[in-house]
Amino acid sequence: MRKQVDLFCVLSLFGAILKWLSVPLSVPFIYSIFGRENPLVFLIPIAVSLIAGLLLERLDSNPQLGLRETFLLVSLSWLGVALVGGLPYVLAGAGTVANPVNALFESMSGFTTTGATVMASISFGTHSPELMFWRQITQWLGGMGIIVLGIAILPRLSVGGSELIEAEAPGTQFDRITPRIVETARILWLLYVILTIILGILLYGSHLVGLSPQMDFYNAVAHALTTMPTGGFSPEAKSIAAFSSTVQWIIIPFMFMAGTNYALMWRAFTGSPRKLYRDTEFIFYSLILVFTTAIIFVMVSGNTFEKTQDAIRHSLFQVLTIVTTAGYASHDFNTWNSMAKTLLFMMMFIGGCAGSTGGGIKVFRWIVTIKMFFKQLFTTIYPRAVQSIRVGENIIKNKTARRVTIMILLYIVTFLIGALIIEIESYRIGLDLETLEIMSASAACIGNIGPGFGIVGPMNNYLAFSPLSKTVMVFLMWAGRLELFTLFVIFIPQYWRN
Amino acid sequence: MRKQVDLFCVLSLFGAILKWLSVPLSVPFIYSIFGRENPLVFLIPIAVSLIAGLLLERLDSNPQLGLRETFLLVSLSWLGVALVGGLPYVLAGAGTVANPVNALFESMSGFTTTGATVMASISFGTHSPELMFWRQITQWLGGMGIIVLGIAILPRLSVGGSELIEAEAPGTQFDRITPRIVETARILWLLYVILTIILGILLYGSHLVGLSPQMDFYNAVAHALTTMPTGGFSPEAKSIAAFSSTVQWIIIPFMFMAGTNYALMWRAFTGSPRKLYRDTEFIFYSLILVFTTAIIFVMVSGNTFEKTQDAIRHSLFQVLTIVTTAGYASHDFNTWNSMAKTLLFMMMFIGGCAGSTGGGIKVFRWIVTIKMFFKQLFTTIYPRAVQSIRVGENIIKNKTARRVTIMILLYIVTFLIGALIIEIESYRIGLDLETLEIMSASAACIGNIGPGFGIVGPMNNYLAFSPLSKTVMVFLMWAGRLELFTLFVIFIPQYWRN
Numbered sequence: 001m002r003k004q005v006d007l008f009c010v011l012s013l014f015g016a017i018l019k020w021l022s023v024p025l026s027v028p029f030i031y032s033i034f035g036r037e038n039p040l041v042f043l044i045p046i047a048v049s050l051i052a053g054l055l056l057e058r059l060d061s062n063p064q065l066g067l068r069e070t071f072l073l074v075s076l077s078w079l080g081v082a083l084v085g086g087l088p089y090v091l092a093g094a095g096t097v098a099n100p101v102n103a104l105f106e107s108m109s110g111f112t113t114t115g116a117t118v119m120a121s122i123s124f125g126t127h128s129p130e131l132m133f134w135r136q137i138t139q140w141l142g143g144m145g146i147i148v149l150g151i152a153i154l155p156r157l158s159v160g161g162s163e164l165i166e167a168e169a170p171g172t173q174f175d176r177i178t179p180r181i182v183e184t185a186r187i188l189w190l191l192y193v194i195l196t197i198i199l200g201i202l203l204y205g206s207h208l209v210g211l212s213p214q215m216d217f218y219n220a221v222a223h224a225l226t227t228m229p230t231g232g233f234s235p236e237a238k239s240i241a242a243f244s245s246t247v248q249w250i251i252i253p254f255m256f257m258a259g260t261n262y263a264l265m266w267r268a269f270t271g272s273p274r275k276l277y278r279d280t281e282f283i284f285y286s287l288i289l290v291f292t293t294a295i296i297f298v299m300v301s302g303n304t305f306e307k308t309q310d311a312i313r314h315s316l317f318q319v320l321t322i323v324t325t326a327g328y329a330s331h332d333f334n335t336w337n338s339m340a341k342t343l344l345f346m347m348m349f350i351g352g353c354a355g356s357t358g359g360g361i362k363v364f365r366w367i368v369t370i371k372m373f374f375k376q377l378f379t380t381i382y383p384r385a386v387q388s389i390r391v392g393e394n395i396i397k398n399k400t401a402r403r404v405t406i407m408i409l410l411y412i413v414t415f416l417i418g419a420l421i422i423e424i425e426s427y428r429i430g431l432d433l434e435t436l437e438i439m440s441a442s443a444a445c446i447g448n449i450g451p452g453f454g455i456v457g458p459m460n461n462y463l464a465f466s467p468l469s470k471t472v473m474v475f476l477m478w479a480g481r482l483e484l485f486t487l488f489v490i491f492i493p494q495y496w497r498n
Numbered sequence: 499m500r501k502q503v504d505l506f507c508v509l510s511l512f513g514a515i516l517k518w519l520s521v522p523l524s525v526p527f528i529y530s531i532f533g534r535e536n537p538l539v540f541l542i543p544i545a546v547s548l549i550a551g552l553l554l555e556r557l558d559s560n561p562q563l564g565l566r567e568t569f570l571l572v573s574l575s576w577l578g579v580a581l582v583g584g585l586p587y588v589l590a591g592a593g594t595v596a597n598p599v600n601a602l603f604e605s606m607s608g609f610t611t612t613g614a615t616v617m618a619s620i621s622f623g624t625h626s627p628e629l630m631f632w633r634q635i636t637q638w639l640g641g642m643g644i645i646v647l648g649i650a651i652l653p654r655l656s657v658g659g660s661e662l663i664e665a666e667a668p669g670t671q672f673d674r675i676t677p678r679i680v681e682t683a684r685i686l687w688l689l690y691v692i693l694t695i696i697l698g699i700l701l702y703g704s705h706l707v708g709l710s711p712q713m714d715f716y717n718a719v720a721h722a723l724t725t726m727p728t729g730g731f732s733p734e735a736k737s738i739a740a741f742s743s744t745v746q747w748i749i750i751p752f753m754f755m756a757g758t759n760y761a762l763m764w765r766a767f768t769g770s771p772r773k774l775y776r777d778t779e780f781i782f783y784s785l786i787l788v789f790t791t792a793i794i795f796v797m798v799s800g801n802t803f804e805k806t807q808d809a810i811r812h813s814l815f816q817v818l819t820i821v822t823t824a825g826y827a828s829h830d831f832n833t834w835n836s837m838a839k840t841l842l843f844m845m846m847f848i849g850g851c852a853g854s855t856g857g858g859i860k861v862f863r864w865i866v867t868i869k870m871f872f873k874q875l876f877t878t879i880y881p882r883a884v885q886s887i888r889v890g891e892n893i894i895k896n897k898t899a900r901r902v903t904i905m906i907l908l909y910i911v912t913f914l915i916g917a918l919i920i921e922i923e924s925y926r927i928g929l930d931l932e933t934l935e936i937m938s939a940s941a942a943c944i945g946n947i948g949p950g951f952g953i954v955g956p957m958n959n960y961l962a963f964s965p966l967s968k969t970v971m972v973f974l975m976w977a978g979r980l981e982l983f984t985l986f987v988i989f990i991p992q993y994w995r996n
């Protein structure tokens with residue numbers, strides 16, 4: 001073990017990542033040449049990412065990434081990309097998002113695929129189509145980042161039991177050899193790209209055949225970009241509620257897929273659909289969705305929605321959007337009865353499947369926890385018995401199970417501390433919030449969900465909070481996306497010592 | 499290990515406990531001879547406890563209590579005592595509590611020192627002073643039971659890290675030899691009795707000197723009986739808000755003591771007050787109280803309370819009542835602003851100190867959890883390092899730490915499942931509840947706190963819920979009081995097999 005964290009190595013590799021940010025930034029730049037926005041809004045960030053990236057890269061000509069350096073690299077990359085990716089909001093100078101803290105919030109919300117917004121006015125009257133398109137792109141990039149994180153980085157870091165994520169490509173055993181990981185990442189990126197394209201085609205297709213007048217080409221691409229990463233940004237102020245029921249039905253299966261393990265999905269699509277029925281997490285995930293949709297359906301049908309088909313569609317859509325952490329809205333669920341809202345709030349703590357682009361605690365961690373309950377009950381009566389936990393065909397080591405339980409507790413404690421700070425800060429600035437509003441704001445940020453309830457509802461925004469609250473929320477989104485430990489380790493003194 | 503659970507042994511020892519219930523039942527019985535209630539209301543339960551107790555005791559002339567039997571004995575005892583102790587409510591036939599499910603709820607709420615009520619009318623117009631006095635006694639008995647549970651039973655059962663509870667009497671090391679445990683229990687019971695008497699004298703004394711006109715002899719005894727067990731029942735509908743500020747100031751230090759480790763308190767009173775400052779849990783407990791009181795004070799002073807002294811008193815009182823799980827009210831905190839309520843709600847998950855009569859998760863478990871966070875962060879960077887956790891002078895074993903984290907998670911999951919069932923059931927019967935109401939009802943039951951927010955607020959009651967919801971709440975109170983595992987193990991199939 002080296003004596004100190006190799007900062008030059010970390011900065012050099014961060015530079016290598018940062019310079020590539022110029023490529024996606026060129027999309028709105030080119031768009032702006034033919035459009036409304038001043039091209040400098042994107043050209044300056046392109047220059048910043050290229051120059052800073054290339055300069056940083058020179059700090060270490062042969063960077064050797066160790067374990068400790070990886071934590072810093074991942075954490076720094078997400079923050080650094082969010083900072084540079086937030087420049088267009090500041091440079092465009094339009095609306096509330098031009099404020100630097102707000103711009104960082106919006107950008108972090110994008111790259112972490114959270115979908116929480118501080119734009120007071122989501123309309124082309126305030127913001128150019130180019131800037132709104134960049135906002136969509138940030139989520140799509142965030143989703144790509146998460147796939148790499150889930151396959152190549154987290155399993156290696158053994159963070160919160162993340163080594164359990166089975167990310168093998170067809171026919172390959174998951175191991176730590178780099179070419180394999182690169183190959184797996186490529187395959188899953190391909191899947192991600194293909195599903196994005198199919199969704200875009202379906203959305204625009206429904207428009208062409210007259211089933212969704214609002215879903216023009218721009219919107220089709222924009223929403224294709226934010227569905228597979230479970231992002232939730234929309235250039236429409238009313239989110240998916242602005243579109244026809246056809247559009248909502250198209251998005252539903254894609255949200256479902258976005259919340260499943262991408263490796264599992266790849267195998268299912270490439271000849272082994274039976275793998276799905278044998279995957280404990282997938283079964284659990286599906287059962288949770290069916291069960292909670294049924295309850296929500298009963299609670300909203302007949303009162304909020306007169307037609308049964310509306311009640312089914314909106315129940316399913318909202319349950320999916322919360323569990324997968326997509327964060328879209330097909331209806332303003334703040335107008336639903338408080339019982340349905342309570343259930344949706346509880347579901348904010350489930351999260352997608354491991355190996356998906358979804359955030360939150362994740363279904364596999366809950367499965368491990370439930371198994372741990374039974375194991376602990378068993379060893380309480382038979383103290384000398386040694387019992388191992390199995391999830392599907394995998395035997396879970398004690399060490400891994402401990403990581404999982406501690407991760408969930410840390411998640412809950414971080415969520416509560418976040419809620420507490422937001423609460424005290426909001427009180428200080430005279431913002432009177434209900435319990436559900438405060439709690440859901442913190443839960444929606446750490447879970448990378450986006451909208452919550454009340455003031456942070458799907459037709460609302462996070463603008464009213466103080467700069468300190470927003471900074472806490474940025475931290476929550478960042479920490480939640482990196483499964484807490486990846487970020488938190490760099491804050492303990494022992495990380496920097498030795 | 500024996501092949502099957504020795505049911506006769508368990509029932510015999512349960513009988514031995516049950517027959518003793520006739521002694522406290524004689525108090526309201528004698529009272530009723532000179533009073534208003536039909537003496538049969540107490541005579542029948544006395545007969546039931548004596549006859550059933552003596553008959554059950556005969557099932558096994560030489561009961562040998564094994565580990566597995568202990569779990570069943572403890573769980574069965576709390577339920578059985580609650581059932582027989584609830585008979586007077588049914589037999590008195592007055593008010594809402596005469597319904598059998600309600601009577602069980604009220605009785606379980608008493609013996610678990612929860613303090614949640616289903617009495618629609620808390621007044622001598624509806625209920626006799628004798629019956630209301632029995633209600634107070636059930637909590638005092640519950641408190642005695644918890645002291646025995648904490649000293650003699652839980653450490654032996656190694657439930658949820660409870661073996662960490664340091665229950666040593668002065669000069670003695672805690673071990674498993676029965677005479678020592680009996681001696682420790684006697685000492686702590688003595689402390690419990692002495693503090694109850696002192697509180698009673700202080701309360702009645704304040705009445706005699708004219709500082710609390712409402713606090714007559716009956717009320718002084720009644721409230722002395724429910725403070726040290728962190729019970730919270732009151733024969734006054736307005737709880738402690740019915741009394742003068744002097745009474746509230748008298749009760750404050752006794753609630754504080756009720757929430758601390760009784761063994762630590764004994765040592766502090768008998769010559770080693772410095773032990774307090776060296777006890778990590780006590781320091782944490784005190785800091786939490788000071789910190790949260792300060793925040794609540796800021797939030798309620800100037801608006802809810804015009805006078806600073808009122809704001810200080812009520813903030814401190816309510817913080818203590820929630821953290822120690824006493825559940826009294828010096829003011830209807832439902833009228834406080836939602837920020838203060840949110841904070842009080844979060845504090846429902848702290849709980850008293852280990853070895854106190856308080857319920858909930860308990861401070862020592864949170865301390866272990868926080869230490870585990872740092873340990874896990876450390877081992878994330880240095881996977882091969884072996885680091886042990888210390889709390890004060892104690893080194894915590896991995897096994898114990900795991901029990902603690904799993905206990906907290908099981909607590910949270912049980913609370914959420916409870917809330918979910920209560921929510922669905924309430925929806926079914928047309929009761930429209932806010933998130934905070936549902937959540938706090940479940941949290942107040944499993945944490946043995948008593949009142950929650952809204953419909954279950956301190957000036958309200960649990961009557962409106964369906965019988966199924968109330969049964970779930972009875973289960974939550976029961977499970978919470980027995981630190982979950984003690985009760986849950988008897989529900990896994992492996993408990994009954996082998």
Ligand SMILES: [K+]
Nearest residue numbers: 114325326449
């Ligand atoms: K999202």
Ligand SMILES: [K+]
Nearest residue numbers: 612729824947
């Ligand atoms: K209580």
